[in-house]
Amino acid sequence: MNGTITHQFGRAFTGQGEKNIYTDLINEARKVYFIKSPPTFKLSELFRQVGYHYVKRGYDIEWFYDPLHEDTIEATFVRGNRILFIQAAHPISFEPKYYGSTHHVISFYEAYDESKLREHGGFLREKTLHSEQWLAKALETLTNAKKLHDDWEVPYVKGMDWEGFDAQAKTLFDETFTTLKFNKTPNRSHRLMGTLTPQGAKDHFASLTKGVKRRIFIKGYPGGGKSTLMKGFAEKAESVGLDTQWGWCGLDCNSIDYVWLPELQTILFDSTAPHEYEPERSGDEIYDVRKFRDLNEEDQKLVDGIVTRYKEEILHATEYLQVYCTDDETIRETLDACVNNYKWAEIEDDLFRKIDNSSIYK
Structure with missing residues (x-):
């Protein structure tokens, strides 16, 4: 097999x-x-x-x-x-x-072939320096986007019903772990959920979860506690001896986008843009935390302005990555011709x- x-x-x-x-x-x-x-x-x-x-x-x-x-x-x-x-x-x-x-x-x-490398050496150096400039511009723009995303979170954080949020989380934890206790040291592994590419945001959610029996799709807002919930879920799993896999966010290095428990065949997943998915098979369920925060008109107007600027920064970063990608492709193809x-x-x-x-x- x-x-x-x-x-x-x-x-x-x-x-x-x-x-x-x-x-x-x-x-x-x-x-x-x-x-x-x-x-x-x-x-x-x-x-x-x-x-x-x-x-x-x-x-x-x-x-x-x-x-x-x-x-x-x-x-x-x-x-x-x-x-x-x-x-x-x-x-x-x-x-x-x-x-x-x-x-x-x-x-x-x-x-x-050393002679071929010397023949293309000047061109490769020039192209490499050019590509590094575009990568730097892309990363600088993504830093700006991250700052805007932080601003996006503020209106949601300040008005969240955290007591209701915690009560719902406790119910999830209780029904998942019940009286489980394994007499072993848990293993923690790390992966990436996705990233920005020259074609836009991409992820491998379908491949990652193709054999997972229970998929929990978290629906929430920026700053709505999704990453904190998943970290707590993972730590609770580890406390009873379960192995965990932490899937880190492709925009914010300190945030996670999923937690997978292989022994329970369960994944808790941030199902919001740019990786928004909906249940489609038996074992899928929605975990909704949007109900713990409603924006007033003033806050909504503020958020709408931030979102517009955030999307513009992501678009610019994507364009810079496209130029960097083209240069990088040329460099690799030139070097491959020297093999x-x-x-x-x-x-x-x-x-x-x-x-x-x-x-x-x-």
């Missing part, structure tokens, strides 16, 4: 800069293969083939995608035996800590031999 494939983002462009969960993933893994090379599209196909290699042997895997380039994979994580294959070069850079034991390096640098494909294939074959000859399946 084949394993399953779950699609995820490993990085996000947020109001606090670029965020990734790869450090958490490295810590979660039992064994890590750090795959090093210049910026390239070629590693994506390698990660895809590595994933299929394990899926055909019955392992569940996760693919982590580049937020700039659709269908470009940056890492493959094998869940069952916690093996991670990760691109450890631009635009993410990681160094192994445990040489000779659980961390291994596979380098593709020697597969590049000695025979040498590249030899290094790939050596990686698969290492996989097959190790105790990786045990």
Whole structure:
């Protein structure tokens, strides 16, 4: 029987800069293969083939995608035996800590033709400097958007019926956990719900929840306590010994968009824009906290003005990411043209031999 494939983002462009969960993933893994090379599209196909290699042997895997380039994979994580294959070069850079034991390096640098690199060196430098300027503009604009989102929350926070909110939360906690108690130390993992891309806001909610029996869709307003509720839900789950997965927000690094409890097959999910979904199958339910706050006319007018400016900033950030993406694509394609494909294939074959000859399946 084949394993399953779950699609995820490993990085996000947020109001606090670029965020990734790869450090958490490295810590979660039992064994890590750090795959090093210049910026390239070629590693994506390698990660895809590595994933299929394990899926055909019955392992569940996760693919982590580049937020700039659709269908470009940056890492493959094998869940069952916690093996991670990760691109450890631009635009993410990681160094192994445990040489000779659980961390291994596979380098593709020697597969590049030095004469071709020198031929394109000046162009690549100029294009890289240009791309970095557009990325900086995108991140600066997202910082402005985050500040506006904070302002958006204020009118809702000040008028919330927090007693009613807490009472409803207690009911949810009681019916979910009842008398559960597991005699084990819970594991906490970290993922990203989604991110802003050159095509707009994207997420992998459908892939993440395809096998989840109970999906709880939270409906609320900014500042309405959704993230606080989910953190409390996760902490309660951990207090009774349940494993948790925290899905972090793609705009605010301190906020979460979902909590998944794999042992209960339950996910609590922030189902508001830009990732707004509705129940569509058995086991889906709505958890509505909008009823705990109604805006008066003055506050509504204030919110409407903030929302308009917020959407404008997100639109500008998306446009800047589009320019950055175009530059980055050119850089990768130029470098890929400098590859000695025979040498590249030899290094790939050596990686698969290492996989097959190790105790990786045990």
